[in-house]
Amino acid sequence: MTQANTRATRGRGSPTEEHYVEAIGALEELATPVGTAAIAQSLGLSMPSVSEMLARLSNNGLVSYAPYSGASLTDKGKRLFASLVRRHRLWEVFLNRCLGFGWEEVYPPACELEHATSDAVIEKMAEFLGHPGTCPHGAPIPSADGKWPEKRSRGLSEMQDGHTARIVRVLREDDADCLQFLADRGIVPGASIRVLDIAEFDGTVTLGVEGATRAIGRDVASRLRVGPDQAPA
Amino acid sequence: MTQANTRATRGRGSPTEEHYVEAIGALEELATPVGTAAIAQSLGLSMPSVSEMLARLSNNGLVSYAPYSGASLTDKGKRLFASLVRRHRLWEVFLNRCLGFGWEEVYPPACELEHATSDAVIEKMAEFLGHPGTCPHGAPIPSADGKWPEKRSRGLSEMQDGHTARIVRVLREDDADCLQFLADRGIVPGASIRVLDIAEFDGTVTLGVEGATRAIGRDVASRLRVGPDQAPA
DNA sequence: TGAGACTATTAGGCAAGCCTAACATTCTTG
DNA sequence: CAAGAATGTTAGGCTTGCCTAATAGTCTCA
Ligand SMILES: [Mn+2]
Ligand SMILES: [Mn+2]
Ligand SMILES: [Mn+2]
Ligand SMILES: [Mn+2]
Numbered sequence: 001m002t003q004a005n006t007r008a009t010r011g012r013g014s015p016t017e018e019h020y021v022e023a024i025g026a027l028e029e030l031a032t033p034v035g036t037a038a039i040a041q042s043l044g045l046s047m048p049s050v051s052e053m054l055a056r057l058s059n060n061g062l063v064s065y066a067p068y069s070g071a072s073l074t075d076k077g078k079r080l081f082a083s084l085v086r087r088h089r090l091w092e093v094f095l096n097r098c099l100g101f102g103w104e105e106v107y108p109p110a111c112e113l114e115h116a117t118s119d120a121v122i123e124k125m126a127e128f129l130g131h132p133g134t135c136p137h138g139a140p141i142p143s144a145d146g147k148w149p150e151k152r153s154r155g156l157s158e159m160q161d162g163h164t165a166r167i168v169r170v171l172r173e174d175d176a177d178c179l180q181f182l183a184d185r186g187i188v189p190g191a192s193i194r195v196l197d198i199a200e201f202d203g204t205v206t207l208g209v210e211g212a213t214r215a216i217g218r219d220v221a222s223r224l225r226v227g228p229d230q231a232p233a
Numbered sequence: 234m235t236q237a238n239t240r241a242t243r244g245r246g247s248p249t250e251e252h253y254v255e256a257i258g259a260l261e262e263l264a265t266p267v268g269t270a271a272i273a274q275s276l277g278l279s280m281p282s283v284s285e286m287l288a289r290l291s292n293n294g295l296v297s298y299a300p301y302s303g304a305s306l307t308d309k310g311k312r313l314f315a316s317l318v319r320r321h322r323l324w325e326v327f328l329n330r331c332l333g334f335g336w337e338e339v340y341p342p343a344c345e346l347e348h349a350t351s352d353a354v355i356e357k358m359a360e361f362l363g364h365p366g367t368c369p370h371g372a373p374i375p376s377a378d379g380k381w382p383e384k385r386s387r388g389l390s391e392m393q394d395g396h397t398a399r400i401v402r403v404l405r406e407d408d409a410d411c412l413q414f415l416a417d418r419g420i421v422p423g424a425s426i427r428v429l430d431i432a433e434f435d436g437t438v439t440l441g442v443e444g445a446t447r448a449i450g451r452d453v454a455s456r457l458r459v460g461p462d463q464a465p466a
Numbered sequence: 467t468g469a470g471a472c473t474a475t476t477a478g479g480c481a482a483g484c485c486t487a488a489c490a491t492t493c494t495t496g
Numbered sequence: 497c498a499a500g501a502a503t504g505t506t507a508g509g510c511t512t513g514c515c516t517a518a519t520a521g522t523c524t525c526a
Contacts, residue, residue: 016513037473049514051475056512068521092356099357109354116349123471124332249483283504284483289482301491301504445505 013060015115018084020053021062022042022111025073025081033070049058087114087122092173096124098138103188104179112175117186119144137179138169138225155224156174156205157198164194165226172223186216192229196200246293248348251317253286254277254295255344256312258306266303315379320355322368325406326360329369336369336421337412344407352377354426370412371402371422371458388456390431391437397427398459405456418447425462 012018023042027034027078040050054152058065063076073081091110101109117125123144125130133149134140140149153168172178182188186209192218203218245251260267273283291298297317308312324343328334334342350358355409356377359365364396366382367373386401400422405411415421419442427441434449 014512037472045513047474048476048516049506050433088280095354095357099361101357112349112351113346113354116345118342118345121346124328124334128332136337169358217519247482270502278483279485280504281486281506286483 002070011081012080013062016055017057017060017062018080018115020050020057021073021080022078022084022088024063024071025078025085028072031121035070038087039071039183063201079146082142082148083119084114085139086126086142086144087117088175089139090122090125090129090132091117092135092137093132093141095131096121097129103178103183104176106136107174107176133171136187136189137171137173138167139173153227155228156195156221156224161195161197164192166229167191167193167224168227169225170223171225178223182216185216186190186210186212187214187216187224193226199233225231243294245313246295246315250286250293250295250345251289251292251348253283254306254310254313255317255321256323257296257304258311258318261305266305268303269401273302275357302386312379313383315375316352319359319375320350320376321353322372322374323358323362323365324350325370326362326365326374330362335413336416337409340368340407349452367402367422368406368421370404370406371400372406389428389454389457389459390436392428392431392459394428394430397425397462399462400424400426400457401460402458404458411453411456413451415449418449419443420444420447420449420457428457 012185013021020039020043023039024034027038027042034061036047036050036054039045039054040047043172054063054065054071057063057071060172061074063071064074084105088110090104091113094104095106096103097111110152124143132141142148154165159165167187169183169189170179170187187193187207190207195205195207196213198204198221203221205216205218205221207214207216245252253272253276256272257267260271260275267285269287272278273280276283287296287298287304290296290304290310295308295313296304297307298304316432321343324346325336328339328342329336334378359377365374373384375381387398392398400420402422403412403415403420409464420426420440424442428438429446430439431442431454432438436454438449438451438454440447440449
């Protein structure tokens with residue numbers, strides 16, 4: 001009836017809880033368990049707020065958490081996380097493909113819409129979009145039953161000079177400036193690249209992209225995932 | 234950064250405040266000023282909650298309000314109301330036309346999505362949908378600058394036996410059962426009808442709709458708005 | 467091992483939104 | 497006009513979700 005009731009009804013957490021689960025799930029891909037500080041930084045909140053919420057999420061069975069030992073998603077939490085990522089990335093596809101937003105713009109509106117989207121709506125949306133497998137940044141979209149597609153990609157640093165590959169994914173989808181920078185240089189999912197040089201000294205990578213030569217720093221390079229140059233038959 | 238901050242940034246109220254403005258705006262079309270009880274009933278909340286929020290909305294300059302005298306939207310409140318109705322009805326069009334939801338299903342999801350939708354997103358959506366003039370229930374969609382289209386419709390009760398007309402709008406868009414009832418009988422915006430009888434006793438209306446004879450009660454009949462049978466040239 | 471730097475929790479407080487119970491006003495109607 | 501009904505507000509309390517300041521645990525390194 002009321003907003004809160006609606007949320008209770010739909011069998012998920014509050015938007016706030018969902019934000020936490022989203023952040024924890026993303027951070028778990030880097031290191032697990034996830035520390036309070038990392039979550040606080042990622043959400044722009046104070047550590048006490050995070051401590052408090054971790055206790056609550058633990059109570060709700062979404063994360064397993066012991067004081068001073070960090071947090072990690074439970075199976076239930078992982079399911080919610082997959083559902084969130086699915087909702088988020090399908091919205092990104094819609095915003096990009098149908099409404100014409102650039103890939104550097106889609107993250108914030110998707111992050112709002114995802115919490116206001118029921119399963120019924122998102123499944124209709126998936127059908128409307130033709131069940132896309134990835135978001136505009138090349139990130140995989142989990143299936144409705146929470147399964148993640150196989151990910152077969154490497155980092156740029158694993159490539160050797162002169163070799164070619166195709167960009168399959170760009171990490172840090174929320175960093176609009178970086179995405180703009182990359183898009184300006186044609187470095188987007190699907191683009192073919194050739195590694196011209198990886199500097200020993202500071203990791204600067206020089207690429208050939210569509211006939212042009214592009215240099216990118218180590219940090220940005222580490223956000224690129226590549227796959228084989230030809231689409232797998 | 235945080236949800237609350239995001240909301241503050243976008244220069245509107247919280248979703249909760251928006252719900253109140255939405256309810257007050259809708260009730261104002263029936264009678265003004267709007268009483269606390271009516272708002273409470275419409276939102277499914279207690280009267281003290283409404284009293285409290287009216288004080289706050291009054292502080293924010295969205296409603297003018299004096300104790301025991303009811304509330305009415307200020308100009309600022311009216312602008313927010315128009316923006317909300319625009320967002321709500323554009324979402325309804327999208328849900329109905331693109332995602333395939335029935336007109337009796339679109340109200341609740343639209344009511345969630347509208348509060349998570351920025352102006353940028355809704356204007357792109359309007360363009361995507363071809364700037365529709367009405368929602369699936371035939372209700373007008375205000376323009377981006379808050380103007381309401383001219384409404385040229387009559388109630389069924391103003392019609393005489395034997396006359397024909399076209400349904401242009403159905404009120405109470407949130408009453409799924411009633412909408413289902415009407416859709417089952419072909420009584421939807423755009424349908425041509427002939428008034429066969431309006432009972433003096435209890436106001437029951439007998440209609441001819443697409444060759445079939447349909448009877449509806451006084452209350453349901455009062456929710457139908459009709460216009461001339463031919464589309465105005 | 468022990469000081470300092472991190473990391474994390476506890477304590478205490480605040481605003482938004484909701485509630486019930488109690489009280490106050492206004493309307494209706496004989 | 498004087499109930500009594502209807503409407504509306506006040507009082508007091510709750511949860512969620514955030515904060516700062518203070519405290520406590522952990523890690524690193526001389
Ligand atoms: Mn989000
Ligand atoms: Mn993405
Ligand atoms: Mn709403
Ligand atoms: Mn509608």
